[in-house]
Amino acid sequence: MAGAEPPKKGVSDLGVRTVSAIVMVAVAGTALWLGGPVWIAFVCAVSVGVLWEWIRLARRATPGPGARAAWNFAGMLYVGIGAAMLLFLHNEAFTNAPILTLLATVIAVDVGAYFTGRTLRGPKIAPSISPSKTWSGLMGAVLGATLALFTAARLWQEGAIRLTPDVSAANAVSCFGTQPCWYASAGAVPLFLTCLAAGALVAVCAQAGDFFESWMKRRAGLKDSGNLIPGHGGFFDRVDGLLAVLFLLAVAIVLLS
Numbered sequence: 001m002a003g004a005e006p007p008k009k010g011v012s013d014l015g016v017r018t019v020s021a022i023v024m025v026a027v028a029g030t031a032l033w034l035g036g037p038v039w040i041a042f043v044c045a046v047s048v049g050v051l052w053e054w055i056r057l058a059r060r061a062t063p064g065p066g067a068r069a070a071w072n073f074a075g076m077l078y079v080g081i082g083a084a085m086l087l088f089l090h091n092e093a094f095t096n097a098p099i100l101t102l103l104a105t106v107i108a109v110d111v112g113a114y115f116t117g118r119t120l121r122g123p124k125i126a127p128s129i130s131p132s133k134t135w136s137g138l139m140g141a142v143l144g145a146t147l148a149l150f151t152a153a154r155l156w157q158e159g160a161i162r163l164t165p166d167v168s169a170a171n172a173v174s175c176f177g178t179q180p181c182w183y184a185s186a187g188a189v190p191l192f193l194t195c196l197a198a199g200a201l202v203a204v205c206a207q208a209g210d211f212f213e214s215w216m217k218r219r220a221g222l223k224d225s226g227n228l229i230p231g232h233g234g235f236f237d238r239v240d241g242l243l244a245v246l247f248l249l250a251v252a253i254v255l256l257s
Contacts (some may be wrong), residue, residue, distance in 0.1 A: 018223020025240070032090065032099070048082040049235035050243070051075055053225040054216075057236075061219035082239075082246040092094045097161040101152040101195030102249075105199070108144035108208045125207075130214040136205055145206075150192055157191070168251055202245055209244025213237065 002187045044223035058071035089099040117137025159199045213236055217225060226234020 002106040013052060028103075032088035032096065035049060035090065036127065040087060043083050043086045046235055047079050049226075049228070051079045052237060053234045053236040054079065057216045057220040057222065061216060066106050078243065078247060081250050082243040085246040085250050090163075094164055096150070097156075101149070102245070103242075105148040106206055106245055108148040108202050109141040109241060110144075112142070112144025113137040113203075113207065114140075116143070126211060129211055129218060133207070133211070133214075133228070138203065141203035141207060142196075142200045144199075145203045146192070146196045149199050149202075153191055153195055160175060197227055201248075205244050205248050206241030208249075209241045212244070213240035216244060 030044070054075035058068055062068045063070055086099070089102065093216055112138070113133075117132065117134045117140060119142075120134070120136035120234050122134050122136040124131060125135055125138065152161070154165070213225065217223065224233030225236035228234055242249065
């Protein structure tokens with residue numbers, strides 16, 4: 001219509017990102033619900049996509065074959081550990097609660113950071129690496145992760161969800177069960193503070209993974225790791241924070257075992 005104002009870029013971008021996010025959640029959720037070979041195939045497919053984008057960035061960012069080989073090996077290790085953790089957390093020994101809690105927490109980090117950062121703006125964390133990341137966004141990420149963890153913890157505390165299908169086995173493994181021993185007698189405030197500490201750790205780790213990928217893209221001279229996901233770039237762009245959290249979780253399991 002003549003005289004009509006063109007759509008604002010921010011609104012249009014949000015719409016594209018929202019539709020893409022819905023599609024991604026639907027595909028990932030279907031694979032998660034079906035489990036078994038479907039989940040394994042999904043994780044492997046995404047991992048191959050992420051690794052291909054990693055190698056593409058490394059090839060553009062590093063001049064020599066030796067450095068590229070080192071980066072490629074690091075990518076296989078980093079992405080492989082993340083994929084292994086996703087498969088480990090979703091097998092017949094566990095319910096869907098652990099992996100859903102992890103995924104919901106990382107999504108809450110992204111959502112909290114995105115909307116809080118766009119609303120409050122403020123000082124940048126590291127503008128030379130990622131100009132869009134602000135301290136207010138990080139605080140929103142911490143809040144999002146905390147609320148996701150607190151919700152899951154309350155459900156665990158009330159017996160609505162548990163770690164393993166067998167309650168007796170759950171009580172024997174890391175004290176999880178219908179009443180997890182590490183907060184069964186805790187009130188809402190101590191539990192929230194525990195979730196706040198854990199949420200801060202997850203949010204910082206996820207944001208660090210985001211910064212790391214942004215640094216790789218800067219070195220490679222690229223805006224996105226790929227263009228397969230409208231509004232989100234490539235696979236690596238979408239799972240950079242999740243990969244960092246999965247890697248940290250794997251390290252924690254090794255150190256605590």
